[in-house]
Amino acid sequence: MYEGVVQDLIDELGRLPGIGPKSAQRIAFHLLATDPVDIGRLQDVLGKVKEGVRFCDVCGNVSEEEQCRICRDLRRDPALICVVEEPKDVLAVERTREFRGRYHVLGGALDPLSGIGPDQLRIKDLLSRIGAEEVTEVIIATDPNTEGEATATYLVRMLRDFPGLTVTRLASGLPMGGDLEFADELTLGRALSGRRAL
Amino acid sequence: MSLYRDTGVVLRLHKLGEADRIVTMLSRRHGKVRAVAKGVRRTTSRFGARLEPFNHVDTQFYTGRTLDVITQVETIDAFALPIVGDYQRYTSAVAITETADRLTAEEGEPALKLYLLVVGALRALADGQRDSSLVLDAFFLRAMAFAGWEPAITECARCGEPGPHHAFNVQAGGSLCGRCRTPGSVHPAPEVLVLLAALLHGDWPVAEGSLAGARRDASGLVAAHLQWHLERQLRSLPFVERRAREAPITGALGSDAMSGDTEVTGAAQGTRGSGVTEGVPGGPGA
Ligand SMILES: [Zn+2]
Ligand SMILES: [Zn+2]
Numbered sequence: 340m341y342e343g344v345v346q347d348l349i350d351e352l353g354r355l356p357g358i359g360p361k362s363a364q365r366i367a368f369h370l371l372a373t374d375p376v377d378i379g380r381l382q383d384v385l386g387k388v389k390e391g392v393r394f395c396d397v398c399g400n401v402s403e404e405e406q407c408r409i410c411r412d413l414r415r416d417p418a419l420i421c422v423v424e425e426p427k428d429v430l431a432v433e434r435t436r437e438f439r440g441r442y443h444v445l446g447g448a449l450d451p452l453s454g455i456g457p458d459q460l461r462i463k464d465l466l467s468r469i470g471a472e473e474v475t476e477v478i479i480a481t482d483p484n485t486e487g488e489a490t491a492t493y494l495v496r497m498l499r500d501f502p503g504l505t506v507t508r509l510a511s512g513l514p515m516g517g518d519l520e521f522a523d524e525l526t527l528g529r530a531l532s533g534r535r536a537l
Numbered sequence: 538m539s540l541y542r543d544t545g546v547v548l549r550l551h552k553l554g555e556a557d558r559i560v561t562m563l564s565r566r567h568g569k570v571r572a573v574a575k576g577v578r579r580t581t582s583r584f585g586a587r588l589e590p591f592n593h594v595d596t597q598f599y600t601g602r603t604l605d606v607i608t609q610v611e612t613i614d615a616f617a618l619p620i621v622g623d624y625q626r627y628t629s630a631v632a633i634t635e636t637a638d639r640l641t642a643e644e645g646e647p648a649l650k651l652y653l654l655v656v657g658a659l660r661a662l663a664d665g666q667r668d669s670s671l672v673l674d675a676f677f678l679r680a681m682a683f684a685g686w687e688p689a690i691t692e693c694a695r696c697g698e699p700g701p702h703h704a705f706n707v708q709a710g711g712s713l714c715g716r717c718r719t720p721g722s723v724h725p726a727p728e729v730l731v732l733l734a735a736l737l738h739g740d741w742p743v744a745e746g747s748l749a750g751a752r753r754d755a756s757g758l759v760a761a762h763l764q765w766h767l768e769r770q771l772r773s774l775p776f777v778e779r780r781a782r783e784a785p786i787t788g789a790l791g792s793d794a795m796s797g798d799t800e801v802t803g804a805a806q807g808t809r810g811s812g813v814t815e816g817v818p819g820g821p822g823a
Contacts, residue, residue, distance in 0.1 A: 357555050449624075451631045451773035452549060485589045488621035496624060514580060523585030524615035525592075 345371070397468070399444035399461050401426045409441055416440045418475040422465065422494065424448050424482055432480060440478075443468065448486035449493055457493065465494075469501055476505040483511045483529075508533075542597045543567050544613060546655050547590050548634040552578070560588050560607065561638060562596070563655055568648045569641040572598050572605040584610050591616040591630050591659050614656075616663040625778040626662045629673040632773045633658050636677065639767055640684050651683050670752060670779045671744050674759045675736040682737065686766045688758075690734045693717050701730050707761045729754045753779070 340346055345367060353363035370378065394400065395407035402408070409415055409429075419440025423429055429442050445460045469477065479494055481487035491508055498506045512530040513522050522530070545564035553559050556578045562570045577584045587594055588607070593614035598605040620630045637655045641648050658676040661667050681687055689711030691700045698714040704722035706713050712730065713722055728751045735743035736755070747755075756779060764770055 356552065359554060449776075451628055451776035452635055454772050456776040484586070485591070485617055485621055489624060489627040492622055492627065493624045521583065521585075523587045524612045525586035525589060525618050528615065528618045 394444075398442045399446060399464065400429050400442055414439075418473055419478070420465075420468070420474055420476070421478045421480050423480045424487065424490070428480065428482075440476075445481070445490070448481055448490045450486045460490075462494070462497065466497060469498070469504065475503065476507060479506065479508045483509075510535075539600045540597060540608070541567070541600070542595070543570070544593070544595050545570065546634070546637075546652070546659065547588055547592050547594065548638045549590060550588070556582075558588070559604065562594075563637050563641060563648065563652050564596075565649060565652050566647060568646040568652075569638070569644045570598070570605060571644060572596075572607045573601070574607045574610075586617070587612050589617045590634060591620050591663075593656055593659070614660065614663070616659045619663040619665060620659070623665065623669075625780050626665065626669045628773065628777045629669040630659060630662050632673060632771060632777050633662075633676050635771055635773045636680055636763070639769075639771070640680060648683075651680060654679050654683065667741070668745070668752075670756060670777075671736065673777065674752075674756055675739070675744070677759045677763050678733065678737040681763060681766065684766070686762070687737070688712075688733070688762050690730055690737065701727060705730075705758060707758070707765045711762075723758075725754055725758060726751065729758065733758065 341349065348370070349360075349363045349367045352358055352366050353360055358366070391403065392401050393403070395402040395410055396405050397410040398407060400407045400409065404411075416439050420443050421432060421438055421440055422443045422445060423432065424445050424447055426444055429444060432438050432442075443461070443465050445462065445465070447455055447460055449455060449457065449460065468474070477494075477498055479491045481490045495506055495508075498504060510533050511526070512533065513519065513526060519527075543564040543566050545562035548561045548563055548569075550561070551559040553573060556576050558574045558577045560572055560574050562572070564570050574584055574588050576582050577588055584607070587610045592612060593616055595611045595613055596607055597609040598607055616630075620626050633655060637651060640651060654676060658672055661672045662669055678688070688694070692698060692712065693700065693702055693714035694706070694710035694712055695717035696714060698716075700712055700714065702712040702714045703724050704713040704718035705711060705725050706719055706722040709717075709719060709722075713719065728747065732744060732747045732751050732755045734740070735747075760774060764774070
């Protein structure tokens, strides 16, 4: 244990995702040795991040205005919505340059163990959006893990009854460059059920 | 470095560092094990999705200084895939794994019976043949029996007088006879007690012949009994879907209108006959 504010800094850093006690210590002592001007810049950004950043009224993505850049962009196809868990997933899909529709950010995945059920996510907003806008296809792009799959299952059930709406799920399959025999059963099972005609 | 190998069910995961996870498993011979799976979150991980919750796996560990480390995993039963394909089954499976985690406070203490109960319940959910709400309640009752909290269903919890009795009191440990009954007891209909006994003893024809009202009340009593004994509430329980409640029922003699603290009589006889095959229309697997 260090004294006072140094230990406080280590504790705060240690609460960040992906940072263990050793890394927290390393970052703390790095910051202590850093030029005050650099620290000032970091302080500045940290101060602004909570007051300056808000969430898009339409899609829930991080935004600096009422609506995010993507929702304001008239060239984006309003008939197509890609549903993701987090804002960082919007960036991941954007980087592909394959998608010209809009997004809906749920704010996480259904995870009863963490106290997250349908009411804790932006699912109602999605449903009212589909009711109000001219949406014809919803692409579910939740994470390919247990919580993400369960969330997709739930969404499919909720979206099934919208007339004229196509609901699709991101394809998941075998990683390129590997041997079939090393694939695990979940991955192989999903690849089989999602196979396509050639 | 010492190696050991065991089969186990993945109960839950915690992120560790950039790409690792701490995997909590309930194993056949070593009870609860918490071990590190290195690099498991990378898409190139050789573990793949084998260490996702609900999967039943054969695992090799080596004993680490603080946490053991997983070196190899093979799938015995890939329960996760069918379970996440149905939201009701998923929420039941989460409640099962959370309960198993909570009932095994000590790591490394063998809990073979609980392990078998968890594997059996997850297998039933993955198969999708049985109503998931019944599977969950049967698991809860048997897990409580494992923990030594089995509710008294047919005999009096206080004096052992053979029943069935009218009163049921969670704090007192279950059914209470006319002499032992205390204020605050509820009065479940006789078929609720029949269902509880069937679930505890694995009498599936009787359990599956029960009506929606009895199922709902039995679920309420089981949940109340479990929560009374666990120090903290189960986090997942409020999120469990009990779709059987919505199933249309035929010939329910008013049992649908009852709640835990209302005395309802006369509804019992219809459910006990072997000819009653209500089933669960639209249930999982349909
Ligand atoms: Zn937006
Ligand atoms: Zn008594």
